[in-house]
Amino acid sequence: MTRISKTELAKLTWEALCQAFPDSACSLDYDEPYKLAIRGILSAQCTDVRVNITSAELFGIYDSIDRINEASEEDIGRIIKPCGLYKSKAKSIKAFAALLAGEWGYEIPRDTTELMRVPGIGRKIANLIVGEIYQIPAIVVDTHCKRVMKRIGITKSDTPVNVERDMMKVFKKEQWIAIGHLSVDLGRAYCTARAPKCDTCPLNTFCKRSI
Numbered sequence: 227m228t229r230i231s232k233t234e235l236a237k238l239t240w241e242a243l244c245q246a247f248p249d250s251a252c253s254l255d256y257d258e259p260y261k262l263a264i265r266g267i268l269s270a271q272c273t274d275v276r277v278n279i280t281s282a283e284l285f286g287i288y289d290s291i292d293r294i295n296e297a298s299e300e301d302i303g304r305i306i307k308p309c310g311l312y313k314s315k316a317k318s319i320k321a322f323a324a325l326l327a328g329e330w331g332y333e334i335p336r337d338t339t340e341l342m343r344v345p346g347i348g349r350k351i352a353n354l355i356v357g358e359i360y361q362i363p364a365i366v367v368d369t370h371c372k373r374v375m376k377r378i379g380i381t382k383s384d385t386p387v388n389v390e391r392d393m394m395k396v397f398k399k400e401q402w403i404a405i406g407h408l409s410v411d412l413g414r415a416y417c418t419a420r421a422p423k424c425d426t427c428p429l430n431t432f433c434k435r436s437i
């Protein structure tokens with residue numbers, strides 16, 4: 227096969243993923259913006275399914291940001307324990323609630339740097355928040371996205387910020403939000419960490435690893 231440019235690779239990847247996963251979307255449930263942010267905090271080293279179950283319990287008891295702000299770190303920690311790292315996550319949730327109900331005046335910032343003032347909200351979650359809530363172009367590089375992009379040949383890096391930079395160079399701005407979700411879909415369905423299903427993968431005619 228003739229060598230293809232990274233721009234062409236990105237174009238082929240985008241088309242194949244859109245065709246394979248037409249209903250792709252964020253896998254964290256949310257009906258209110260603050261819930262997405264809290265689910266993002268809970269998602270560190272935890273599955274989205276577990277986050278959705280446990281956070282539904284949390285929001286069933288504390289049904290507003292004010293109620294979360296008033297709750298004790300210990301009580302929050304007890305509920306979110308199944309998500310792991312519960313002490314630091316409870317601290318992050320409390321810090322987020324205090325800023326949102328205080329300094330931020332109940333409006334989630336559009337600025338990722340401001341969001342990253344919350345311990346537990348790093349670049350990945352900040353990008354998820356601004357992308358989902360405000361539709362501000364941002365790429366969420368999670369473990370699936372990182373793995374998939376390296377295998378396809380879009381990046382050589384294992385560092386999320388470098389993967390994000392390489393993706394920004396070749397995917398169009400209007401694709402940035404969706405490409406994160408699409409990569410997760412591919413990573414779960416075909417390009418799994420241990421046993422990628424290259425034989426049936428929709429990207430196998432151009433993916434660097436399989437050709």
Ligand code: SF4
Binds near residue numbers: 417429434
């Ligand atoms: S062809 Fe294989 S390595 Fe490449 S994206 Fe598909 S599953 Fe992953």
